[in-house]
Amino acid sequence: MDQDFETLYKKASELTGVKELNKSVSxxxxxxxxxxxxxxxxxxxxxxxxxxxxxxxxxxxxxxxLKNNESKIAKIIAVGKTGILPPCGRCRELIKLVNSDNMKTQVMIAKDTIVTLEELLPNAWIA
Ligand SMILES: [Zn+2]
Known part of the structure; x- marks a missing residue:
């Protein structure tokens, strides 16, 4: 795995683990x-x-x-109990909306599978 994605995978994985806050929220x-x-x-x-x-x-x-005044994402990964997850449609749009250069963002969607946001979001909503 790409060294940066290895680091990102580790950090995302460390955050993962379902926690029940109350009967409505986890x-x-x-x-x-x-x-x-x-x-x-x-x-x-x-x-x-x-x-x-x-x-x-x-x-x-x-x-x-954004809190740290940055908006250009080079690489992104999400990890759940079942492993690496591709971003949902709403997240694909958000990544694009915060900076249109993010169409070049590398997204790891499965182990050893990296695609650009452009591949995940053809014909984006706002240019
Ligand atoms: Zn999402």
Whole structure:
């Protein structure tokens, strides 16, 4: 595995492990780690709550990145109990929306499978 993705995989995996907060909310089913074009790493966990109130691990990692005034993602990975997960459609859009250069972002979607966001999001919503 690519050395950077090895590091990101490890960081995302370390965050993963379902935790029950109460009868309605659990979190950390999925962990995400991303590396910016500056080489900084940001992480996030998902929150699962009823009625779409929760959010994906990628959203949390992107918020952490934006908090640090960065928006260009070089590499990103999400890991759950079953292993590496491709980003959902909403996350694909968010990655694109925070910086259109992110169409070149490398996304690990399975062990030894890296694709660009452009491949995952052809004909993006907003240019
Ligand atoms: Zn998502």
């Amino acid at each position: 979190y950390a089913h999925v962990g995400c780690a991303l590396m910016t074009d500056q080489g900084n790493i940001y992480t996030g966990i998902c929150i699962d709550a009823p009625c779409g109130i929760g959010f994906c691990a990628e959203h949390a990692a992107i918020a952490e990145m």
